[in-house]
Amino acid sequence: MTVSYTAEVATCKGFGCFLKLLFRWEGSIYKLVWPDLFFFLGSYFSLSFLYRFWLSPTHQRTFAQIAIFCEKQGSLIPVSFVLGFYVSIVVTRWWDQYKTIPWPDATALYVTASIHGQVTLETEYTTS
Helix, strand or coil, X not given: CCCCCHHHHHHCCCCCHHHHHHCCCCCCHHHHHHHHHHHHHHHHHHHHHHHXXXXXXXXXXXXXXXXXXXXXXXXXXXXXXXXXXXXXXXXXXXXXXXXXXXXXXXXXXXXXXXXCCCCCHHHHHHHC
16 A cells, blocks of 8 residues: 655654654554564563563573573574575566566567658658
């Protein structure tokens, strides 16, 4: 959805102008991100509450060991390596779409070869 903010940006004055435009709901990035953000924050705070108030010290050590294990396993495959595959796939798809665009060169040559007409000196001066 495209939302135009041109009039608001041109007439906006004062300190909170940018924030007012940033938090507009139509077409806002926050409209797309808020469900994921709330899910992440809910998961984080529930795990934090569970770790601090529910688990015994023995279970807290076990939880910490599991977290350290997950951190070590997560660092075995670097993010840049996975991102390289993603970028490669995106560029390949873009290049395939670019190659399927019909270029008008061959069609224009066929059309100009099949259209016959008389070119006079007057039409040469008017077209150039």
